[in-house]
Amino acid sequence: MSEHTVPADLSGHMLDLDEDEDLEVFSKSTSLADGSSMPNSPSSMVNQYRLEEDDEEQQNGNTKDIFITVDNPESHVTAIETFIMYRVLTKTTRSEFDSCEYEVHRRYQDFLWLRSKLEENYPTLIIHPLPEKFVMKGMVERFSNDFIETRRKALHRFLNKISEHPILSYNQHFKVFLTAQELAPHRKQSAGFLSRMGETVRAVANSVRGLSSRPEEFTLMQEYLENFSNKICSVNKVTQRVIKEQREYLDELKQYSPTYVQWAGLEGELAEPLKDVASCVERCSKETEEQIQHLSQVLLPILHEYVLCGETLKAVMRRRDNIQAEFEAKNETLASKKADKEAMQVEVDGLADRVEMANNALKGDWSHWQNSMRTDLKSAFISTAEKNVEYYEKCLAVWELFLLSQRVEPRKELDEEDVS
Amino acid sequence: MVERETALLRKMEINVTEAEKRSGKNTVNMQETYTVYLIETRPAETVPEGGTPAVPDTLWRRYSEFELLRTYLLVTYPYIIIPPLPEKRAEFVWHKLSADNLDPDFVERRRVGLENFLLRVASHPVLSNDKIFFRFLTELDMCDLVLHQVDSRLKSLSAMFRVKNPDKRFTALKQYSDELNTVISHLLRVRARVADRLYGVYKVHGNYGRVFSEWSAIEKEMGDGLQSAGHHMDTYAASIDDILEEEEHYADQVKEYLFYTDAVRSVCRKHELSQYDLEMAAQDLAYKKQQKEELATGIVRVFSLKGMTSKLFGQESQEQREIRLAALEQSIQEGEETVKEKNAECQEFVRTAWEDIERFKEQKDKDLREALISYAVVQISMCKKGIQVWSNAKECFSKM
Numbered sequence: 001m002s003e004h005t006v007p008a009d010l011s012g013h014m015l016d017l018d019e020d021e022d023l024e025v026f027s028k029s030t031s032l033a034d035g036s037s038m039p040n041s042p043s044s045m046v047n048q049y050r051l052e053e054d055d056e057e058q059q060n061g062n063t064k065d066i067f068i069t070v071d072n073p074e075s076h077v078t079a080i081e082t083f084i085m086y087r088v089l090t091k092t093t094r095s096e097f098d099s100c101e102y103e104v105h106r107r108y109q110d111f112l113w114l115r116s117k118l119e120e121n122y123p124t125l126i127i128h129p130l131p132e133k134f135v136m137k138g139m140v141e142r143f144s145n146d147f148i149e150t151r152r153k154a155l156h157r158f159l160n161k162i163s164e165h166p167i168l169s170y171n172q173h174f175k176v177f178l179t180a181q182e183l184a185p186h187r188k189q190s191a192g193f194l195s196r197m198g199e200t201v202r203a204v205a206n207s208v209r210g211l212s213s214r215p216e217e218f219t220l221m222q223e224y225l226e227n228f229s230n231k232i233c234s235v236n237k238v239t240q241r242v243i244k245e246q247r248e249y250l251d252e253l254k255q256y257s258p259t260y261v262q263w264a265g266l267e268g269e270l271a272e273p274l275k276d277v278a279s280c281v282e283r284c285s286k287e288t289e290e291q292i293q294h295l296s297q298v299l300l301p302i303l304h305e306y307v308l309c310g311e312t313l314k315a316v317m318r319r320r321d322n323i324q325a326e327f328e329a330k331n332e333t334l335a336s337k338k339a340d341k342e343a344m345q346v347e348v349d350g351l352a353d354r355v356e357m358a359n360n361a362l363k364g365d366w367s368h369w370q371n372s373m374r375t376d377l378k379s380a381f382i383s384t385a386e387k388n389v390e391y392y393e394k395c396l397a398v399w400e401l402f403l404l405s406q407r408v409e410p411r412k413e414l415d416e417e418d419v420s
Numbered sequence: 421m422v423e424r425e426t427a428l429l430r431k432m433e434i435n436v437t438e439a440e441k442r443s444g445k446n447t448v449n450m451q452e453t454y455t456v457y458l459i460e461t462r463p464a465e466t467v468p469e470g471g472t473p474a475v476p477d478t479l480w481r482r483y484s485e486f487e488l489l490r491t492y493l494l495v496t497y498p499y500i501i502i503p504p505l506p507e508k509r510a511e512f513v514w515h516k517l518s519a520d521n522l523d524p525d526f527v528e529r530r531r532v533g534l535e536n537f538l539l540r541v542a543s544h545p546v547l548s549n550d551k552i553f554f555r556f557l558t559e560l561d562m563c564d565l566v567l568h569q570v571d572s573r574l575k576s577l578s579a580m581f582r583v584k585n586p587d588k589r590f591t592a593l594k595q596y597s598d599e600l601n602t603v604i605s606h607l608l609r610v611r612a613r614v615a616d617r618l619y620g621v622y623k624v625h626g627n628y629g630r631v632f633s634e635w636s637a638i639e640k641e642m643g644d645g646l647q648s649a650g651h652h653m654d655t656y657a658a659s660i661d662d663i664l665e666e667e668e669h670y671a672d673q674v675k676e677y678l679f680y681t682d683a684v685r686s687v688c689r690k691h692e693l694s695q696y697d698l699e700m701a702a703q704d705l706a707y708k709k710q711q712k713e714e715l716a717t718g719i720v721r722v723f724s725l726k727g728m729t730s731k732l733f734g735q736e737s738q739e740q741r742e743i744r745l746a747a748l749e750q751s752i753q754e755g756e757e758t759v760k761e762k763n764a765e766c767q768e769f770v771r772t773a774w775e776d777i778e779r780f781k782e783q784k785d786k787d788l789r790e791a792l793i794s795y796a797v798v799q800i801s802m803c804k805k806g807i808q809v810w811s812n813a814k815e816c817f818s819k820m
Binding site: 014224227228231232234235238241242245246248249251252253255256259260262263266267268269270273274277280284374377378381382385386388389391392393395396399400402403406 | 603604613620621624630641645788793796811813820
């Protein structure tokens with residue numbers, strides 16, 4: 001048996017989080033996206049001003065000119081299916097909008113459509129992920145209130161992320177999504193399917209060829225992404241585990257308070273302090289319940305979204321690589337051609353522009369995304385810490401009140417000991 | 421525990437200060453390892469400023485010797501609720517706490533428990549005057565202790581004898597004691613489970629420390645904030661060890677009263693025993709008187725072998741009858757003496773026992789109230805630590 005006080009056997013509590021032990025750690029000092037060295041290609045010039053805007057100022061609401069809410073989930077039943085409709089309310093002062101207020105109803109599929117259109121239009125922009133289609137874990141009922149509420153909040157965040165994005169928020173499809181009473185006709189118009197097919201075929205072809213050289217900054221980005229994805233998944237796992245342990249603790253706590261009440265039933269003088277302790281324990285378990293709720297509803301959803309972001313970003317990197325690969329393929333073909341070079345040269349030049357645009361878009365959006373990520377996670381962590389402080393403050397008050405009722409002074413010496 | 425002033429405690433200070441492992445051969449000549457505890461006694465004079473306290477008298481004893489002492493006290497003072505010893509084996513342990521008798525934590529808690537036991541005896545108005553107890557504290561040789569055997573009837577838990585007229589107060593007390601035993605056992609079991617779960621919650625947060633640290637390495641702006649927040653998560657995870665250790669003291673205080681219920685039950689049983697003896701003696705006397713009456717009047721009311729044989733083989737002679745009558749008279753007189761004696765014994769037992777019970781009730785209410793207060797103090801300490809850690813973490817997150 002060990003000679004130490006409490007055996008430091010944490011193995012049961014330390015989670016196996018790392019799958020890749022020898023991941024290269026991305027150095028902090030390299031700057032990824034300074035956004036300052038942008039070549040003068042036409043389309044990127046148009047957006048340059050907006051990209052360099054201070055995103056935090058935008059989020060403050062000082063320059064915010066569009067406000068969107070997603071609420072009011074309602075069940076719709078047809079002969080074929082049952083689904084949820086969400087109300088999307090938009091208030092805006094933008095001149096592109098005919099009115100300043102819109103109320104439409106959208107279902108999850110409509111959001112999926114919007115996102116895929118945006119991805120199509122801007123393959124190398126970082127578009128916020130949607131909540132998952134179906135959650136297997138925890139056997140959550142598709143129409144349980146918790147599930148619907150979690151989804152509603154995520155959809156709300158999604159639309160707001162789009163509206164805060166300097167480029168995406170001015171997209172036509174986005175406007176249609178927010179304003180058209182009936183989305184179905186617009187959905188039918190887009191030739192998305194065919195072009196997506198083409199893209200997939202090209203992507204497969206290119207991945208077989210491989211890239212000749214990826215610009216270093218994107219390699220670094222890729223590395224960072226791998227690590228970030230890994231870490232955010234771990235944080236998510238840990239948080240899930242914390243919630244699980246808290247729930248089990250709460251279950252035991254609920255059985256604890258009644259034992260004091262039972263005992264009080266046998267006693268005379270001792271009955272009152274015993275009952276008081278019972279009610280203290282009960283109060284604390286209520287606070288624990290609230291704390292668990294906060295974790296589940298505030299921290300966990302954000303972490304989950306950034307896990308999904310990791311996947312989104314990987315897809316964006318792949319698409320950028322494909323665009324570059326396509327250009328390189330055509331360029332090679334051009335170099336080996338003997339005659340009829342002019343026509344192909346135009347095509348190659350076009351593809352070169354495309355690469356440049358894609359790279360710039362990604363570079364610009366990268367810092368926007370990083371700031372956004374930092375803000376979101378920072379505020380979620382702060383909120384969690386605040387809630388925990390609140391939890392302990394409330395429990396502290398409960399027990400101090402008990403001491404007072406026993407006409408005992410909370411001893412001052414103890415305070416000094418605890419602070420150390 | 422509040423120590424009452426007794427003549428003994430006015431004279432001397434008693435401590436159990438150390439524990440040591442020993443090896444030796446036991447009664448069946450097998451090698452065994454056991455722990456001995458150091459009993460220190462010194463005169464209870466106030467030490468002058470800057471003066472050194474008197475060198476204490478010391479002697480080493482093992483747990484089984486304490487058991488012998490307690491058995492002696494049980495037998496010698498049947499009407500007193502004898503303070504319990506700390507548990508022989510660790511019970512109600514939550515999983516991180518060792519159930520091993522040689523584990524340092526267990527030994528330490530047992531040391532405290534043994535000291536507590538001695539102080540309880542030393543502050544008892546009756547027990548503190550016992551000579552054997554005094555010798556236990558000061559002399560090594562204690563052969564006399566081994567000779568005392570507890571009445572085997574008292575050992576049996578099931579009621580093997582039926583008492584017709586027990587004192588109602590004792591019946592109520594026994595019931596209370598049994599119910600208290602059940603309730604406290606249940607409470608201690610649940611508390612251990614709660615402690616277990618709480619341990620899990622805190623320790624899982626240690627993972628945040630690890631991940632934040634790794635994550636901070638790949639971040640520019642967020643790095644410092646994450647890293648330092650991670651350190652606070654480690655602090656949080658580590659803080660539960662001390663908290664639960666403190667809580668264990670509370671559990672021990674409650675446990676003492678769990679064991680006290682056995683002592684209370686034992687006194688109630690002894691009352692039943694003495695009452696039973698009285699009732700048996702009275703019954704015996706009544707029977708003899710009956711016999712005398714039959715012999716005197718010739719009317720057989722009760723079946724007896726003598727009666728049957730005299731019917732079958734003829735009446736005995738007048739002389740024989742008178743001899744028998746005289747013998748019965750003698751027996752009856754003795755019987756009456758016995759009943760008187762037993763009655764006095766019983767009443768004396770009830771009186772002295774009830775005195776001690778009242779004292780015990782007061783002590784119990786006081787001690788347990790204190791225990792509940794100390795529990796609240798532990799909770800408060802835990803909350804304060806939690807507030808500090810999470811406030812610090814929040815500050816770190818703000819720097820992200």
